[in-house]
Amino acid sequence: MANRALEIDGLTKRYGDVVALHDLSFDVRSGEVFGFVGRNGAGKTTTMRIVLGVLDADAGEVRWAGVPLTFSARRRIGYMPEERGLYPKMRVAEQLAYLAELHGMRAPAAQSAAGTWLDRFGLAERAGDELQKLSLSNQQRVQLVVLSLLPPFAPVLMPVRMATGDAPAWQLISALALTLATAGVLTWLAGRIYANSVLRLGARVRVLDALFGK
Numbered sequence: 103m104a105n106r107a108l109e110i111d112g113l114t115k116r117y118g119d120v121v122a123l124h125d126l127s128f129d130v131r132s133g134e135v136f137g138f139v140g141r142n143g144a145g146k147t148t149t150m151r152i153v154l155g156v157l158d159a160d161a162g163e164v165r166w167a168g169v170p171l172t173f174s175a176r177r178r179i180g181y182m183p184e185e186r187g188l189y190p191k192m193r194v195a196e197q198l199a200y201l202a203e204l205h206g207m208r209a210p211a212a213q214s215a216a217g218t219w220l221d222r223f224g225l226a227e228r229a230g231d232e233l234q235k236l237s238l239s240n241q242q243r244v245q246l247v248v249l250s251l252l253p254p255f256a257p258v259l260m261p262v263r264m265a266t267g268d269a270p271a272w273q274l275i276s277a278l279a280l281t282l283a284t285a286g287v288l289t290w291l292a293g294r295i296y297a298n299s300v301l302r303l304g305a306r307v308r309v310l311d312a313l314f315g316k
Contacts (some may be wrong), residue, residue: 106131106132106166106167106288107129107130107131107132107166107167107168107288108129108130108153108164108165108166108257108288108290109129109163109164109165109166109168110126110127110128110129110149110153110162110164111127111162111163111164111165112125112126112127112161112162112163113125113126113127113149113152113159113161113162113163113164114126114159114160114161114162115145115148115152115157115159115160116160122145122148123145123148123149123152123159125161125162126145126149126162126310127162128308130257130288130290131288132286132287132288133283133284133285133286133287133288134283134288134289134305134306135279135280135283135289135291135300135303135304135305135306136288136289136290136291136305136306136307136308137291137292137300137301137303137305137306137307137308138150138290138291138292138307138308138310139292139300139307139308139309139310140309140310140311144310144311145310146292146310149292149310150259150292152164153171153179153259154176154179154181154259155171155173155176166257177205177206178205178206178257179257179258179259180248180249180257180258180259181258181259182245182246182248182249182258182259188233188241188244188245188248189233190232190233190234191232191233191234192232192233193229193230193231193232193233194220194225194228194229194230194231194232194233194236194244195213195216195217195220195229195230197233197244198212198215198216198219198220198244198247198248198251199212199213199216200212201248201251202215202216202251205251207251212251215251216229216247216251217229219247219250219251220247222250223243223244223246223247223250224243225240225243225244225247228240242274243274246274246275246278249278249282250278250281250282257287257288257289257290258282258287258288258289258290259290259292272299275291276299276303279291279303279305280303291305
């Protein structure tokens with residue numbers, strides 16, 4: 103596999119007189135877990151929104167594998183929002199296959215991948231259940247399975263809000279991050295998490311300055 107990287111090059115973003123980001127630059131490489139941390143208002147969400155194409159930067163560029171990110175490339179990015187966006191009345195396996203197809207997988211491959219990852223997360227017996235019938239913990243596991251269904255080597259962005267580094271949810275997320283990294287996937291953890299928690303995963307960490315967004 104050729105080495106791929108997500109490059110953030112000189113991003114600047116202003117909201118009126120407020121400078122959210124100023125000349126922000128770093129890169130995240132394939133097969134790496136990367137921590138992107140900082141206080142509220144430091145610019146973490148703004149950066150991720152620019153990467154996803156939700157916001158336009160006032161200056162700078164985002165590249166994947168040396169090429170500016172396109173709409174097609176952004177479709178391959180996995181993103182796990184803080185609020186689950188799954189369908190509560192849809193059966194788990196059916197929903198996973200559907201979401202995988204939206205990411206460009208063909209139906210047979212999507213169904214096969216859904217079954218494989220449900221088994222890995224200990225959810226094979228719940229494949230035919232409606233999502234709303236699962237516990238909140240298992241619903242979060244399903245959300246993590248969605249990320250695992252991405253095409254190989256697609257970047258994965260995960261905003262994380264944790265009060266402590268040893269929360270059960272963090273254990274799930276960190277385990278998935280390591281699994282994806284082993285498979286060569288770029289995994290970006292961002293949010294209100296302790297840098298030490300990410301460093302324990304063997305990850306690089308970028309701490310964003312709340313005053314200057316850089």
